[in-house]
Amino acid sequence: MLDRSHLTIIKAVSETGTVTRAAEQLCLTQSALSHAIKKIEHHYQVQIWQKEGRKLRLTQAGHQMLNLANRLIPQFDYAEQQLQQIAQGKKGILRIGMECHPCYQWLLKTVKPFLAQCEGVDVDVRQKFQFGGLSALLGYEIDLLITPDPLFHKNVLYTPVFDYEHALVVSGQSPLAKLKHLSPNDLSEQTLITYPVEASRLDIFTHFLTPSGASVKQHKIIENTEIMLQMVAANRGVAALPRWLIEEYQQQMDIKPISLVSPTAPNGIQKSIHLGIRENETAPDYLNTFMALSKKVKVA
Amino acid sequence: MLDRSHLTIIKAVSETGTVTRAAEQLCLTQSALSHAIKKIEHHYQVQIWQKEGRKLRLTQAGHQMLNLANRLIPQFDYAEQQLQQIAQGKKGILRIGMECHPCYQWLLKTVKPFLAQCEGVDVDVRQKFQFGGLSALLGYEIDLLITPDPLFHKNVLYTPVFDYEHALVVSGQSPLAKLKHLSPNDLSEQTLITYPVEASRLDIFTHFLTPSGASVKQHKIIENTEIMLQMVAANRGVAALPRWLIEEYQQQMDIKPISLVSPTAPNGIQKSIHLGIRENETAPDYLNTFMALSKKVKVA
DNA sequence: TAAACGCATGAATTATATTCATCTAGTTTT
DNA sequence: AAAACTAGATGAATATAATTCATGCGTTTA
Numbered sequence: 001m002l003d004r005s006h007l008t009i010i011k012a013v014s015e016t017g018t019v020t021r022a023a024e025q026l027c028l029t030q031s032a033l034s035h036a037i038k039k040i041e042h043h044y045q046v047q048i049w050q051k052e053g054r055k056l057r058l059t060q061a062g063h064q065m066l067n068l069a070n071r072l073i074p075q076f077d078y079a080e081q082q083l084q085q086i087a088q089g090k091k092g093i094l095r096i097g098m099e100c101h102p103c104y105q106w107l108l109k110t111v112k113p114f115l116a117q118c119e120g121v122d123v124d125v126r127q128k129f130q131f132g133g134l135s136a137l138l139g140y141e142i143d144l145l146i147t148p149d150p151l152f153h154k155n156v157l158y159t160p161v162f163d164y165e166h167a168l169v170v171s172g173q174s175p176l177a178k179l180k181h182l183s184p185n186d187l188s189e190q191t192l193i194t195y196p197v198e199a200s201r202l203d204i205f206t207h208f209l210t211p212s213g214a215s216v217k218q219h220k221i222i223e224n225t226e227i228m229l230q231m232v233a234a235n236r237g238v239a240a241l242p243r244w245l246i247e248e249y250q251q252q253m254d255i256k257p258i259s260l261v262s263p264t265a266p267n268g269i270q271k272s273i274h275l276g277i278r279e280n281e282t283a284p285d286y287l288n289t290f291m292a293l294s295k296k297v298k299v300a
Numbered sequence: 301m302l303d304r305s306h307l308t309i310i311k312a313v314s315e316t317g318t319v320t321r322a323a324e325q326l327c328l329t330q331s332a333l334s335h336a337i338k339k340i341e342h343h344y345q346v347q348i349w350q351k352e353g354r355k356l357r358l359t360q361a362g363h364q365m366l367n368l369a370n371r372l373i374p375q376f377d378y379a380e381q382q383l384q385q386i387a388q389g390k391k392g393i394l395r396i397g398m399e400c401h402p403c404y405q406w407l408l409k410t411v412k413p414f415l416a417q418c419e420g421v422d423v424d425v426r427q428k429f430q431f432g433g434l435s436a437l438l439g440y441e442i443d444l445l446i447t448p449d450p451l452f453h454k455n456v457l458y459t460p461v462f463d464y465e466h467a468l469v470v471s472g473q474s475p476l477a478k479l480k481h482l483s484p485n486d487l488s489e490q491t492l493i494t495y496p497v498e499a500s501r502l503d504i505f506t507h508f509l510t511p512s513g514a515s516v517k518q519h520k521i522i523e524n525t526e527i528m529l530q531m532v533a534a535n536r537g538v539a540a541l542p543r544w545l546i547e548e549y550q551q552q553m554d555i556k557p558i559s560l561v562s563p564t565a566p567n568g569i570q571k572s573i574h575l576g577i578r579e580n581e582t583a584p585d586y587l588n589t590f591m592a593l594s595k596k597v598k599v600a
Numbered sequence: 601t602a603a604a605c606g607c608a609t610g611a612a613t614t615a616t617a618t619t620c621a622t623c624t625a626g627t628t629t630t
Numbered sequence: 631a632a633a634a635c636t637a638g639a640t641g642a643a644t645a646t647a648a649t650t651c652a653t654g655c656g657t658t659t660a
Contacts, residue, residue, distance in 0.1 A: 002380050003304050005648095020606060032649050034608060039647090044380070045387040054606060054657055060393070060443070060584070061386045068379045072372055079368045080302050080344070086361045087345040093360065140357065284360075305617095320637060332618050334639060339617095353626055354637060 001043055004076055007069035009033050010048065014058060014066050089285020091120035097142035098125060099133040099149070101195040102225055102241050103273055105248070106162075107146065110294045114286075117293070121286045137276055143287060145276035149201070158274040161294045165243040165259065166203050166269035171235035172254035181259035181268065184214035191218040191237035193228050204240035207269050208260045229253055242271070304376055306340055307369035309333050310348065314358065314366050389585030391420040397442035398425060399433040399449070401495040402525055402541050403573055405548070406462075407446065410597045414590050421586045437576055443587060445576035449501070458574040461594045465543040465559065466503050466569035471535035472554035481559035481568065484514030491518040491537035493528050504540035507569050508560045529553055542571070 012022035013033070023030040037048050048062040058066060085091030094114075098107065104127075111123050129136040134153060137145045150158040168187075170176045176186065187209065199205040209215060220237055222228045228239050229246075233253040246257040259268035275291060277283060312322035313333070323330045337348050348362040358366060385391025394414075398407065411423050429436040434453060437445045450458040468487075470476045476486065487509065499505040509515060520537055522528045528539050529546075533553040546557040559568035575591060577583060 002376060002383070005303070018606065019608095028648095029650055030607070031609085031651075035648075035650095038608080044383040046383050051607060051656085056607080061383055064379065064382055064386075068375065072375060075368065075372060076302060079364065082364055083302070083344040083346050083361055086364070318637065328617095329619055330638070331620080331640085335617075335619095338639080351625085351638060356638080 002040060004073070006036060006040055007065065007073055009036055010058075010062065010065045011069040011073060013049070013056065018056065085120050086284070089121075089287075089289070090118065092284055092286055093122045093124055094144060094286060094290060095124045095126065095142040097129060097133045097136050097145045098127045099129075099145065099147040100273065101127075101197075102245050103146055103148070104225070105245060106273070106297065110290070110297045113297075114290050114293050118286045118289055134276070137278060143277070144290065146273065147276060148203075148271045148273055150274040150276060155279050156276050157279040158276045159291060160272040160274050162297075163270065163272045166207075166240055166271050167243040167246060167257040168204075168238055168260050169229065169232050169241050169246045169255050169257055170238045171233055172256055173235045174238070174256075176238070176258060177256045179258055181261040184209050184212035184262055187216050187238070188214060189217050191220055192216040193220045193222050193231055193237040193239040195228075196221045196223055202240070203269055203271065204260065207265055208240075208262050211264050212262055229255060240269075301343055302340060304372070306336060307365065307373055309336055310358075310362065310365045311369040311373060313349070313356065318356065385420055386584065390418075392584050392586060393422045393424055394444060394586055394590060395424045395426065395442040397429060397433045397436050397445045398427045399429075399445065399447040400573065401427075401497075402545050403446055403448070404525070405545060406573070406597065410590070410594045413597075414586075414593050417593070418586045418589055434576070437578060443577070444590065446573065447576060448503075448571045448573055450574040450576060455579050456576045457579040458576045459591060460572040460574050462597075463570065463572045466507075466540055466571050467543040467546060467557040468504075468538055468560050469529065469532050469541050469546045469555050469557055470538045471533055472556055473535045474538070474556075476538070476558060477556045479558055481561040484509050484512035484562055487516050487538070488514060489517050491520055492516040493520045493522050493531055493537040493539040495528075496521045496523055502540070503569055503571065504560065507565055508540075508562050511564045512562055529555060540569075 008026065009022065012025050013019055016022045016025055019033050020030045023033050026033070041048055044061075046061040047059045048065060049056045049058050082091055096107070098104065107125065111125075115121075115123060126136070126142055129141070131139075133142070133145045133147055134151050134156065136142045137156060138153065145156075168176075168182065176182060176190075179186070192204070194202050194204070199210075218237070220231075222231065225241070225245070228241075229249050230253070231237055232239050233255050240260065243257045246255060249255060250257075261268055275294060277287060277291075308326065309322065312325050313319055316322045316325055319333050320330045323333050326333070341348055344361075346361040347359045348365060349356045349358050382391055396407070398404065407425065411425075415421075415423065426436070426442060429441070433442070433445045433447055434451050434456065436442045437456060438453065445456075468476075468482065476482060476490075479486070492504070494502050494504070499510075518537070520531075522531065525541070525545070528541075529549050530553070531537055532539055533555050540560065543557045546555060549555060550557075561568055575594060577587060577591075
């Protein structure tokens with residue numbers, strides 16, 4: 001029963017001093033305000049104000065309403081502003097899910113201009129998903145999935161943003177460094193360093209070693225890309241990473257990319273990073289902004 | 301535009317999970333809620349929720365509305381409760397203004413049974429007023445003024461609650477202690493301790509010293525009654541306080557009351573504590589309760 | 601003492617909220 | 631795979647509530 005409008009009226013009356021001026025301020029008639037307050041006065045059986053000569057005076061109940069108004073109205077106003085900003089795609093949280101460890105470097109490059117362009121929008125990046133990135137997307141844990149392996153789902157729309165070659169990175173000191181490309185059996189005496197995910201999600205296994213029945217001497221797990229490359233540079237192992245990423249670090253480290261050639265991938269392992277979004281809903285503007293920006297980012 | 305009702309709807313929907321059940325809870329139809337939300341969706345051009353199979357899912361904007369709802373609705377509810385209780389004269393805040401420092405002891409005795417009797421009513425005591433207690437009362441800062449000096453005003457009704465003698469308190473060791481009463485000139489070599497208010501509001505000046513052209517040797521300011529009495533007991537000065545108050549402390553301290561006799565006050569300074577209330581308005585029940593209680597409280 | 605000001609109020613009007621009946625789409629049952 | 635069911639959306643009809651208009655009454659001002 002007691003409503004925002006009543007609070008607005010009481011506030012306006014206390015500000016302007018008279019109902020008539022309050023009505024002007026609210027673009028209503030004096031009568032409208034008078035009726036409105038009379039109504040809640042009847043409903044709660046309390047007086048809100050009293051005529052005192054020509055002036056009005058708030059009763060205790062009126063003062064309580066005024067207090068309430070002063071507390072609540074700004075919150076309503078702020079919420080409305082937020083709604084309008086959300087409507088214009090200026091406000092929100094873009095929750096990004098990453099399924100592609102080395103893409104982090106790329107993401108940073110995209111997020112930077114995005115934050116500059118969409119001032120009201122925060123970015124949240126998540127990298128671990130209990131049931132995988134796709135279900136995180138469908139379960140509304142994230143709004144955007146960055147993945148090199150776009151698993152089909154009817155409600156998810158994937159957009160490729162850039163192609164890259166998944167190559168082996170080796171130390172400049174390694175004997176392998178002289179080769180232009182190598183085949184699965186060339187790794188039989190090597191130590192392979194990977195991110196801590198299941199082998200079934202590592203392309204070097206699924207698209208290179210496993211189809212040929214080949215394997216490596218040792219398998220080490222490292223979570224951090226830079227450390228991984230330091231290890232490789234120190235000739236303590238080899239790793240599979242995007243060629244552009246390797247080339248980016250090549251200036252500061254003694255490393256080298258080599259194509260992974262096999263019967264199933266005669267030209268090396270070719271991959272595409274895809275952005276996945278839910279298809280059913282109307283995407284907020286800032287999501288489209290992000291998609292557009294992501295296509296402009298150069299990676300090599 | 302955005303209103304309490306919308307917040308109520310969103311809250312109910314989030315609690316019950318479906319619009320239909322929310323409608324039941326609010327004693328409305330599913331259609332009503334659907335239309336209401338559609339309206340603000342159109343107005344702000346945002347989605348609040350989405351159908352997802354048989355379930356609903358709040359959008360980001362929807363979640364913000366829900367947050368707002370959870371913050372604001374309880375405040376509305378509380379305000380309504382207060383209104384209803386105010387209507388019944390059962391609930392409110394009794395804002396008491398004190399213009400009489402030593403009356404604090406008396407006030408405590410009155411407030412205690414009052415709080416017991418009026419469970420829903422809070423008491424707020426204010427002691428300092430920028431423009432004095434009378435204007436605080438007329439300006440609705442307080443609802444009740446406790447004063448020994450009832451300044452006339454046509455809209456203020458004063459009721460005397462008890463009479464007392466304003467007497468001098470001296471140490472038992474003081475040579476003055478042997479006197480039954482004393483006159484203004486007897487204080488010429490004494491140190492007078494008073495509360496920190498203007499001399500024009502201290503009866504010992506206005507009704508005793510000043511009319512006779514007398515004065516004291518020294519004037520010390522102390523805010524706290526007990527400390528004041530400790531000082532007196534230690535024979536470091538004398539003070540003017542209600543006789544009943546002095547007698548109350550006489551058991552535990554070596555102090556003594558002495559009447560202040562002068563041509564203008566041949567029987568000592570006789571005072572009355574008055575309760576002042578605004579006359580024009582209908583007083584809430586608990587104010588009358590307080591008035592009634594205050595007359596029963598014995599002070600000596 | 602008339603004019604001006606300012607709130608209250610009843611009736612008329614306008615706007616808004618709610619319902620009813622129906623539709624659509626997803627989900628479950630058979 | 632069809633039928634039955636569930637839950638929300640929607641347009642039109644209706645009910646309710648908000649607003650205005652015209653006017654009255656008390657207070658203040660000139």
